[in-house]
Amino acid sequence: MTTKAPLVVIVGGGFGGLAAAKRLKCSPVDVLLIDRSNHHVFQPLLYQVATSVLAPGQIASPIRSLLAMQANTSVMLGNVTGVDAASKQVIVDADDKVGIRVSYDYLILATGATHSYFGHDQFAAFAPGLKSLSDAESLRNHLLEAFEKAEIEDDLNRRKALMTFVMVGAGPTGVELASAIAVMTQTTLRKDFRRIDPESVHIVLADMGSRPLATFSENLSEAARQRLVSLGVDVRLGKPVQAIDGDGVVIGDERIQAKTVVWTAGVAPSPAGKWLGCEVDRAGRVRIQPDLTVPDHADVFVVGDTASLDQDGRPLPGVAQVAMQQGKYAALSIFRKVIGDPPSPSFRYFDKGNLAVVGKNFAVLQSAGVQISGFMAWLVWALIHIQFLAETSLRFSVFLQWAWTYLSGKRAARLIIRPRSDR
């Protein structure tokens, strides 16, 4: 490293942060990417880890190896706890070192979002979300254990509760997870249990809104709803979830006994707004300017799910594409500043389209006026998701895994892995 090059600190190794780091590969800057986890996760496929189709390693890559060939880039495993914008430093806890101060010349905050219980934090203990590999592994353990417990349960009501799975929130994650659980019970698990009947599984997908996949067109929502129903998913719309506890949920005024409840409803941004002490939107996301910087801090960029920016009068959605395009834009802006070029025109999001999968052989696709649902959309979904994986080896591995699971109906990763207390 030369000591002269400006240092760009990127916080977060998700879609936005990684895109920014890669775009800075050949820039005359040093880059330090800080993340609290050592891997980049391809979040759109987390539900496949939770339902034992893919192994965790197939959708995650060590951030270090993704950036190993960039000589100007370092990676630090650490938890950022604040930003001191006045002295241009981020504050990091790493290992047992608390409050390390790392100076920056430019800062890109790409710290993402976590799930939000909309003020019902008491739900968290009973209805975990699905945002990290660890979430996906623990949901996988939980789902597989529910079947194991049902197999030895003699009490009919308890067995029913063990075989009832409730997803709260019918956005893409809820829809994809509910349909994946339906496929899992109908194919893989059918042969494996002697006492329980996979037909008696009850999968509930609940949402306050009037349709699933509300960001898609009404036609596609309806196509998805019909597909969910044909997979045996009990779609409950228009009623809020009033309560969640260890034995079930209350939807509207009906109680459903269920030992598995997954929170697929809402997300809350990272505390980047608090760190910067700047203006945030109602959800808590940092209100950024059209060049993605924070007002009064031309050297601080905020991108992805933790940023709030309107385009054509509407806020940009919290999706991977926005984060990646913003990350690249921020990197390019910094590059231009460093080499003395005039700034780029304002950021503009190019929406390539929207996709969600509903079980085997079926997806909905909406892109540039085109709306399709069914097998073709599913093929497009599969190809695009393979293409967007971070490493060639993962593309190969996921492709083979899907082909094998598709043809054999078997799943590779049906493992309950927990530390044993008696060791």
Add this chain to the structure above:
Amino acid sequence: MTTKAPLVVIVGGGFGGLAAAKRLKCSPVDVLLIDRSNHHVFQPLLYQVATSVLAPGQIASPIRSLLAMQANTSVMLGNVTGVDAASKQVIVDADDKVGIRVSYDYLILATGATHSYFGHDQFAAFAPGLKSLSDAESLRNHLLEAFEKAEIEDDLNRRKALMTFVMVGAGPTGVELASAIAVMTQTTLRKDFRRIDPESVHIVLADMGSRPLATFSENLSEAARQRLVSLGVDVRLGKPVQAIDGDGVVIGDERIQAKTVVWTAGVAPSPAGKWLGCEVDRAGRVRIQPDLTVPDHADVFVVGDTASLDQDGRPLPGVAQVAMQQGKYAALSIFRKVIGDPPSPSFRYFDKGNLAVVGKNFAVLQSAGVQISGFMAWLVWALIHIQFLAETSLRFSVFLQWAWTYLSGKRAARLIIRPRSDR
């Protein structure tokens, strides 16, 4: 299930129990296999999960799916806590049900072994062993974190301790793990870190005995020792480990500061002997008869690492081959009893040979008077280990992974996966 068929209860889904269950496929009996984990693990490759070559799912298979096609066989996820041989029942804890009594007509105990600290149980907290997938995952997390911590550590002594890895016990597990860590640091990690120098890694393999791989011939031990040294492993023989704490070990009278210590020394059998109240050997293994049954209990078989049987005046070793051959023998004996055939001749172990791998391209092999070391032995090792995996899909997957890792020097599974406390 017919209610008339005798019920064979098998406790343990390791090599012995699984071999017995499979051998009973077409027998006129019902089979119930009880294990406290839902998967069968191919233990000889655990060290490759710990060193990020293979993912957990590549060496483990759900016991249910391995036995799904056997209509006479059920699987139960439960923890056996005792045997009531008088009333022919095993006692099982499953889910929140304590002390379930399961009746058997024949019982096969294949409950294996765990690591033993030879009376130094205080070592356990600082020097975990490597017997389960969970052990392997947590060692993988620990190894990767040690490098991450070293990368941000300014204190030279602390950095040195973070980069020192001590294996206590130079049997196959210790030798394979030490050499795998050496290869990992020299290949994969070399490019990924900016500050730490993989050359400064210090890998110590300690053993009280005078040579590594003491179950092999002296020639092969020496070949393995030379190979270890050429990989940069510091082989310390002939001195006992006196102390282990959170900062290092004392070998003989020398203290080595190390943040990673792995116990690869000894194993202790499961408490099957206590459950049965029968005679055990010095290590606590059940002394079985030449037909593998327990004295006075002709319907109770004990096989594998938890059994003790002499052959030609020497105790049989605690290896997978013995467990598998014994499991098959016990199944065959039960089959013969059920159909009224005369009993088989006494069990006789057929030793196919012994293999251990030392890093890339090198293994030692000892079989029927043949002793070879080097690349050819390594090829044989790779072929045999692929062949013995429990499922065709895993053979395919492991073969591809090895080929890819071998050619690219990259590792697929370098993930630190931990639940986050701040969620």
